Amino acid sequence: MGVREAQRYVTEIDERVRAVTEPGEQLVEIFAAFVTTIAGNELLRRLLGTEPEIILPRLTTEAGPILAVGRGYLADKLRELEVGATVPDFEPDLVAEIMARLALSLALTPDGLIPLDDPAAGRDFARRTLLPMVGIRVAH
Template structure:
């Protein structure tokens, strides 16, 4: 079984509550001003601490950006875990995972803000330099798919391949949400997944 990436390991293991107020303050500033225009002084002011205290926690703005990114990824994972059903068959759960994954991406406020106001900062990380992000998404999804129950019979799909397709499709939908594939309507997204995604990866389901 492939090992998960170090970044995914960090996302899954780092406590959510670590520096909660400070990271919430940084996130709020990023949403209000964008990452490039947010100063460490502004983050400290919102958190109710001195800049010196902030710098003792994080040596640079890049460090706090990384911490906020990990925290957002933790929220992303938590949202998927909350939405995925535990009492359905494996094919239904695969659909649930896909819908939860694209819904969480489409609804991420910080990502939408950066795509709208700081595309030069975020677009390279989501396109030409998106390999690490895709790897984290693929590793996480593959682990979820391997854990699906065999209630629908022997599994006839490759979890890594299905995870790769799901991660790439979700990333594409995040970058270009307008189109025929439903993103905001969960029931429509489920129907799309059942009729299009599952057959595409070799899974036959009843209509």
């Protein structure tokens, strides 16, 4: 996976997100789209299994440019949320960095407590965990 592939994923994700109008739900959908795009990437899964010596450096020690693509997209979306005036002050670039790193970590190590194979559970996770990072509280 390189910068070009990361940009293609961001374009696909943005198409999904544009269908959502409520700002908080856009953030939820971004997370769900990132997770399902990464988790469902059979080529990435296969390369991690068959050619880890090639793909792992690109997604770890050399992943700065890939992280920058995800971080830039997320920061722009977070700034759009900030303009809505319902979100308290937060640092879009820092929150975007955390979210981009989370997405990359999930790509490399999908096994864990964060649901990757269930989009509804992934959205619920985002509502409970990621929205509070930008000051959006969700009623239970």
